[in-house]
Amino acid sequence: MGCSASWWIQTLCVCFIPLENAAVQVTVRYSRLEVVQGEFVLLPCAFVTTSPLSRLNIIWTLAPFSNPEAPIQVIVYDHGQVIEDPSLTGRVGFADIPWTADIILNDTQISDAGIYRCMVNNPPEAGDPGIAELVLSVIMPPSLPVCQWAGDVEVGGSVTLSCVVGSGTPTPEIQWAKLNPEEISLPVNMEGDLSGSVQIVNMTSATSGLYRCSATNPLGTQNCYVNLSVYSPSESSPGILQGVLLTLSMALVLLALLAVALWLHRTGPDGRWRDAKEQREEEEEEECYNEIRYTPTLMKRSFV
Structure with a gap:
């Protein structure tokens, strides 16, 4: 009887020692997420721990694409208290604390895009905090482009048609086309990511017509137009x-x-x-x- 009791005690000790020394395990369901600007997104973060949750500590950080060398602290859960970054107050919160580390981000902005890191620590579990990362992309449709022209609209002259888009993620593709009498695509000279121009030389009366600039990305297309009238000096x-x-x-x-x-x-x-x-x-x-x-x-x- 004594040997049997001793065996059970040794077995229990062997089973519990690894559990006490094990670190918190953290996982995310998705490594990449995409959200349209202005909508909300759920950033998942699940963890496994063997200790009570009374001393649970969760930290979310963001390394923005615009400045990856300067990460910011998004939200913290520590001993039952929640602390939000002042710039995100009212837009970020835990979804089901303390059972998961998932957070919800509302009214997403382009500046919210970047690499998010979820870190979970639950003393007295030993080891480093469990860490998982995911990448969030915030996309937006192109803004309305602005069309302009400059040059000499007489026969034989030359004109430059320019098109500038204020914003759009992913970067919009800019295209120019002459619409009448039939639609004809024109070669575009890109001047940066959000500006494209077309140069028309040695113009004739057939050059007159309606021209369209299109800015397109996966979320949609925006257009602007130029009505070009080429004239010749009157013979009289x-x-x-x-x-x-x-x-x-x-x-x-x-x-x-x-x-x-x-x-x-x-x-x-x-x-x-x-x-x-x-x-x-x-x-x-x-x-x-x-x-x-x-x-x-x-x-x-x-x-x-």
């Missing part, structure tokens, strides 16, 4: 110009004749300039010269 333009010049010349001649007439009217036969007073006196003298004056002497002689 020289005749019109000559008519305008002739009209101006005739007007100048009439003005000169009118000035000469006024000058002759204001000068006498001797060519001397007369002021208004002299002109009135001469006009009065002319009127007196043409009058027949009767005096009493003349009247008497008439009746003798």
Whole structure:
């Protein structure tokens, strides 16, 4: 009987010693996740422990794609208390603490993309904390592109059509096409990831038409347009110009004749300039010269 009891005690000791020294085991169901900007995502993290959960410690960190060398602490569970990063307050929380280390991230932003690390420690279990990683990608549709043109729209000239997209993840693909009379794809010169242009040289009247820039990624397509009108100088333009010049010349001649007439009217036969007073006196003298004056002497002689 004593030997049997001793055997059971030894067996129990052998079984419990590895469990006490075992580290917490941490796993994630997915190594990569993708979420559309503005939606929520569940970041899974499961753990196995043999100790009570009264001293459970869970830490989530993020190494952003934009700055992987500067990881941030997303959320912490320590002795029953939850501490969130101030920049994520109201957007992050544990889904089923303390039974899992899963967290929910709401209203996801592009800045949330990166490598997430889940670390679980549950004293008195020995060993390093259990660690698991997953990669989160935040995608968004392209923003509305902006189309512009610059150059000479006369026949024989050249024009550059440019298209700029503000944002989009994955990076949108930019394409240019002429829509009428039939759709024709045009070669695009990429100027960075979010800008593409098309250069049109030696233009003709057939170059006129509606042009479209498309920005496309897996979430959708956004378009902007340019209506290009190529014109040629009118053949009647020289005749019109000559008519305008002739009209101006005739007007100048009439003005000169009118000035000469006024000058002759204001000068006498001797060519001397007369002021208004002299002109009135001469006009009065002319009127007196043409009058027949009767005096009493003349009247008497008439009746003798």
